[in-house]
Amino acid sequence: MFYQLLKPLLFSLSPEKAHELILQVAHLSPALGRLSGTPHSERLKLRIGACEWKSPIGLAAGLDKNAEALDFFAAQGFGALECGTVTLKPQLGNARPxxxxxxxxxxxxxxxxxxxxxxxxIARHLEAFDSELPIGVNLGKNKDSSPEESIDELSVMCATLEDDADYFVVNVSSPNTPGLRALQEKSYLTELFQELKATTKKDLYLKIAPDLEEAKVIELSNLACELKLTGLIATNTTIMPERGLGGISGLLLKQKAKKIRKLILEQQLPIELIGVGGITDFQDVKDFWFDGGKVLQIYTAYVYQGPQLLKMMQQQMITFLDQKGISSLDVFFKNDLKNRKQILS
Ligand SMILES: Cc1cc2nc3c(=O)[nH]c(=O)nc-3n(C[C@H](O)[C@H](O)[C@H](O)COP(=O)(O)O)c2cc1C
Structure with missing residues (x-):
């Protein structure tokens, strides 16, 4: 309701102005996050790696890049929050719009x-944030750094943020930093993650692009397993050159991202998969569970639907558990995949 009233005003502004306004309000008034948010339910908690998500729906990277409104987003009902992409040195990014x-x-x-x-x-903001909600920090290289320099940069960031992050994500899948996606290479990632493993005890994830060939997705899934990463995050935005520079998210990304996630899950490797890309409703959540996944993140659907989306998904998850006579999602996920599929069918 609250967001439906606000949305016409926000959508009359440029997307980035609207984004900045929301972040300012969210920063100044975490109470507004509670008023419009959905309290967590004990029945929806799930363990992923070393973290306990308070619900299976997390906030994807990019919305609160500087971790400046975490209290607000925590009160919205997200099960985990991912800030960033953070770089070692501050940077302005590309020209607007x-x-x-x-x-x-x-x-x-x-x-x-x-x-x-x-x-x-960002370290300052994270230190000031006090919550049981898992916090992921999404790490990227500064625009002008070479691949070799980037290994040191990410390692310094892990060391510095170690006490304030619950998991780290290496982002080599954004289409907006020249040459970044080329770093989705086995030799580079092996060197990078060996360094990060020696630096941090926290969960480590690799976030991948939806535009990779199937063989490459399988290669990276196996690599994540070999390097003993906690898992993968799939996917980042997709390139559609006919629309212009940058990466596309939301419904236009949905099928591509879903296919990549399915392919990863089919490998049945002992790694986690955080699903992201085009998740819009509870049916998407159930589809992901059916394929073998557990937790997801959202960005674009939250921009279009607001806090109501989290409320609706939470209600539908609780109704699902009630209808199936299952006490909690944790209990649901104790079933093997074959049984889970039967319950979901
Ligand atoms: C405006 C915008 C900024 C984003 N910034 C980042 C970022 O800094 N780091 C990152 O890993 N992903 C970033 N993303 C990608 C999202 O985290 C997510 O992977 C993608 O949008 C797909 O999810 P969705 O369809 O739910 O939006 C951004 C997406 C958007 C739309």
Whole structure:
């Protein structure tokens, strides 16, 4: 209701102005997050790696890049929050305009190029945040750093943020930093993650692009397993050159991202998969569970639907448990995949 009244005003502004306004309000008034949010239910808690998510729906990276409104988003009902992408040094990102809306298609295009306040500022914000909600920090390289320099950069960030993060994500899948996606290479990722493993005890994830060939997705899934990462995050935004620079999220990404997630899950590897990309309703959540997944993140659907989306998904998850006579999601996921599929069918 609250968001339905606010949305016409927000959508009359440029996407980035609307984004900035929301973040300012969210920063100044976490209470508003509670008023419009959905309290967590004990029945929806799930363990992923070393973290206990308070619900299976987390906030995806990019919405609160600088971790400046975590209290607000925590009160909205997200099960975990991911801030960033953070870089070692602050950077301005690409020229504006750099976020574009496709309201007919419930999609966005992001060509931001990692604008962020830099590691030290984000560390300050994370230190001030006190919550049991798992916090992921999504890490990227500064625009002008070479691949070799980026290994040191990410390692310094892990060491500095170690006490304030619950998991780290290596982002080499944004289409907006020149040459970044080329780093989805086995030799580079092996060197990088060996360094990060020696630096941090926290869960480590690799976030991948939806535009990879099938063989590459399988290669990276196996690599994540070999390197003993906690898992993968799939997917980042997709390139659609006919729409312009940057990466597309939301409904236009949905099928591509879903296919990549299914492919990863089919490998049945002992790694986690955080699903993201085009998740819009509870049916998407159930589809992901049916394929073998557990927890998801959202960005674009939250922009279009607001806090109501979290409320609706939570109600539907509880109704699902009630209808099936299952006490909690944790109990549901104790079933093997064959049984889970039967319950979901
Ligand atoms: C405006 C915008 C900014 C984003 N910034 C980041 C980012 O900084 N780091 C990152 O890993 N993903 C970023 N993403 C990608 C999202 O985290 C997510 O992977 C993608 O949007 C697909 O999910 P969705 O369809 O629910 O939006 C951004 C997406 C958008 C739309």
């Amino acid at each position: 750099r976020i574009f809306r496709y309201p007919q298609e419930s999609s966005l295009r992001n060509a931001m190029g990692f604008p962020n306040a830099g590691m030290l500022e």
